[in-house]
Amino acid sequence: MGEFALMFRDPVLAVGLAVCAVFLAAFVIYPILRTAVNGFFDAQGRLSLGYFSRYFDAYYGPLSRRIFRDTLVMGLLAAGGGTLVGFIFAYAVVRCRLPGRRAVHLLALVPTVSPPFAIALSSILLFGRNGLVTRKLLGMSFPQGANDIYGMDGLVFVQVITFFSVSYLILRAMLERLDPSMEEAARSMGAGKLHIFRTVTLPLLVPGLAGSFLLLFVESLADLGNPLFIAGNVTVLSSQIFLAVAGEYDYQKASALAVVLLLPTLIVFLVQRYYVSRRSYISVTGKPTGGLIEEREGWIRWPFIVLTYAFCLLILLLYIAVIYGSFSRAWGIDFGLSLEWWRQMFTRGIESILDTTYLSVLATPVAVLLGMVVAFLVVRKRFTGKETLDFTSNLGGAIPGTILGIGFVLAFSTGALGLAVFLYVLLALLAVSLVCRGWAGRLGVLAVSTAAGVGLKxxxxxxxxxxxxxxxxxxxxxIGLVQLARRGAGGRRLLLFGVYLAMFEASDYLAWPLVLAGRALGPGVLRNAVTQLADYLKVLFKLPPAVLGSILLLMGVLSARAERGRGREVLLLVILAAACGLFFAGSPLTLVGTPYIILAAFAVRSLPASVRAGVASLQQIDPSIEEASAILGADAQYTFRKVTLPLILPAIVAGLIFSFTRHMTSLSAIIFLVSPRWRIVTASILSEWEQGGISMAAAYSTLIIFFVLAAISLLYFLTGRMMRRRGGIDITWGA
Structure with missing residues (x-):
């Protein structure tokens, strides 16, 4: 507990740790536990192992085991193929003097900014039963039972193209950082190229290859879009979970299947995290080196170049098919060009496009800020539970999104009073520990303030x-006015927060003119956009009361800590009472159907990329810089704001890019969270596909790709000069 005592000397640092712990407990651990527990209990709350016993049942067993086997086979093949393609790209870009290296690099990153089923959609457009290549150019027909693009082979193909970019980023970073002196020493001793590659280069790449394989295995098992589009008669666990909810409305079955899917993904995640990371593959020695090794032998260089260009051509062809498909009149029948699908998309789909963009923009800084705080705590601080914090922060991206989505529905559909009580007690104990002295005083303030809060409730x-x-x-x-009159700490902050709380209800009146203005416009895109602005305004002011109570409680800690004498306990007592009343107002944490549940899902899924980017950046910064600031009298929050933050700015930008991209293209984690009012564009693509609107789905996909690329380009442009001064943006941090 001594480490926590040191951290509690700086209230801002303690508050940062509390915010991260509360967020992870509420939106990572609790939903996963709810999903796991729900799989063992039926609708009446009785213990039931029926869905698990089906794997050993004579009737259901063969089908259940086949689905599980197909899931693992798909994951292994996709991981192996994606790692191989990623290695070919990385080796060609780094060591083969590849002409057009920058264009190849950018093209390899396109799958990361496209919807999760864009490759499946384009593969069907090109190689499906009515595909442009198979039917139009080659005149092929597919009688019943013939091997076509649908099935395991097609699914593995699209998974490899979809996820190989992750492997490419990881392996490229490793190849660029390998010490060439090791290979030069082996060459000087007479070793041949193949022998050097097998005995020197390959062992040094084992962490990257293993990490890439395991990561792609988890990603492919967690993917929902591609199996729904192109798996055909092959069923995998992710699509079976989706159908259990969307088709059968059986959440116990979905939860039981989620537990089954969680086992291999969690095991692989643990192997990647603990086994590979503990092995030593030191390649950066700190000694001067001669730069990167380049392959000059044609028999090595040209096969990599040819294969890389072939894959680039395939990727280019697939995305051209998506773009062309969005303009075709009726794909497979009439390939003539038309803007009809784009007109319909902007007419009836503008809501989902605007909702996705708005919520992605709101969730991105939240995920990045939380990620940087977690990274700072993990790298720079020592305290009990640091490994747990790091593990939990990465768990949201390691487990399949369908599991999180089901957990969110189960946890936050009818309120979570037990979770609210736990979080309030946790934050209240932190508050009294930071402000009050002695356990008697702490418990007294906690008891009186809680009783007063219940009275307010x-x-x-x-x-x-x-x-x-x-x-x-x-x-x-x-309270803010009194603090201002006394010239106490935090008076202005509390005053402004009081005004903000009043806006919870007043925002309805502020938004009403926008509603009237939208209704006055004629039917069309502009009317829908103006009307939605009213809802977007309300999102900023109608945070869940439990969240508002948490903010007020933490603000009270910072204000009370700056007081002296008995005034600090009195101030904290009053603020705790108000925070307690807010915490339990209405039905605590009933979030399903609101935009905040989607924001939470977005943040949870993109948090690991932000944490990894922050950790990688902080590990490159000499701690003595921050220690010098502390020696000069700066506290932790001032040092972080003035010293650390400017140094990790490139990592922040990398986190922003990854987070925004993931939010715009997310499907599996939010497919169960969309509502008639809050729609997500990837769910709209899936809906259009299910109704046979293949060109509409292509139009949506094309719009997302270009929109995300434009947003990333704008971010690069706005921060380019600043980043050049700090060494540039290394987006491999997020990988």
Missing amino acids: ALERRLGPGGFLYLISALVFL
């Missing part, structure tokens, strides 16, 4: 939800 029935929030906002505003 009792007024909610009389005042109504709106009146109750106005009461809390008036109380916080009054």
Whole structure:
């Protein structure tokens, strides 16, 4: 506990740790536990192992075991193929003097910014039963039972093309950082090229190859879009989970299948994290080296170049097919060009496009900020539970998104009173520990403030939800006024937060003119966009009361810590009472159907990339720089803001790029969370595909690809000059 005592000396650092712990507990651990537990209990709450016993049942067993086997086979083949293609690209770009290296690099990254089923869609457009290549050019027909693009081979093909970019980024970074002196020493001793590759280069690449294979295995098992599009008669666990919810409405079956899918993915994640990382493959020695090794022998260089160009041509062809498909009148019948599908997309699909963009923009800084705080705590601080924090922060990206989606529905559809109580007690104990002295004083403040908060909560029935929030906002505003009059700490902050709380209900009146303006416009894109602006305005002010209570509680800690004498306990007691009332207002943490559940899912899925980017960047910064700031009297938050943050700015930009891209193209984690009011564009693509609108799906996919590329280019442009001064943006940090 001594480490925590040192951390608690800086309240900002303690608050940062508390925010990360609360977020991970609420939106990572709790949903996973709810999913796992729900698989063992039926709708009446009785213990039931029926869905697990099907794997050993004489009737259901063969089908269940075949689905599990096909899932593993698909994962292994996709991981092996993706790692091989990624290695070919990386070796050609780094060591083979590849002409057009930058264009190849950019083309290899395109699958990372496209929807999860774009490759499956384009493969069907080109090589399907009515494909441009198979039917139009080659005149092929596929009678019943013939081997076509649908099935295991087609699924593995699209998975390899979809995920090889991750392997390419990892292996390219490793090849660029290998010490060439080792291979030069082997060559000077007379070893041949193949012998050097087998005994020197390949062993040094084992961490990257193993990490890439394991990561692609998890990604392919977790993917939902490609199996739904192109698997045909082959069923894998991710699509079976989706059908259990969307088709059978059986959440126990979906949860049981999620537990089965969780086992191999979690085992592989643990192997990647603990086994590979503990082995020593030192290649950077700190001694001066002669630069990168380049292959000059044609029999080595040209096969890599030819294969790389062949894959680039294939990728280019696949994405051209998606773009062309969005303009075709009726793919497979009439390949003539038309703008009809784009017109329909902007007419009836503008809501999902705007919703996805808006929520992605909101979730991106949240994920990046949390990731940087976690990275700072993991790299720079020592405390009990640091490994658990690091592990949990990466867990959201390691497990399949369908598992998280089901967990979110189960956890936050009807409120989570138990979770709210746990989080309140955790934050309240942190608050009294930071402010009060002695356990008697701490428990006294906690008991009195909680009792007062429960009393405030009792007024909610009389005042109504709106009146109750106005009461809390008036109380916080009054506390801020008193603090300002006393020239106490945090007065202005509390004053502004009181005004913000009042906007919870007042935002309805502010948004009403936008609603009227939208209704006054004629039917079309502009009307829908203006009307949606009203809802977007409300999102900024109508945070869940439990979140508002958490913010108020943490603000109270910072304000009370700056007070002296008995005033700090009194101030904390009053703020804790108001925070307790807010925490349990209404039905605590009922988030399903609101935009906040989608924001949470986005942040959880992209958090690991931000953490990895921050960790990689911080490990390259000499701690003595921050120690010098501390010696000069700066506290942890000032050092982080003025010293560390500017140094890790490239990692922040890399995290922003990865997070925004993942949010815009996410499907599996949010497919169960969309609602009639809050729609996501990837779910709209899936809906169009299910209804036979293949050209509409292609139009949506094309728009996402170009929109994400434009957003990334804009971010690069705005930060380019600043990043050049700091060494540039290395997007392999996110990988």
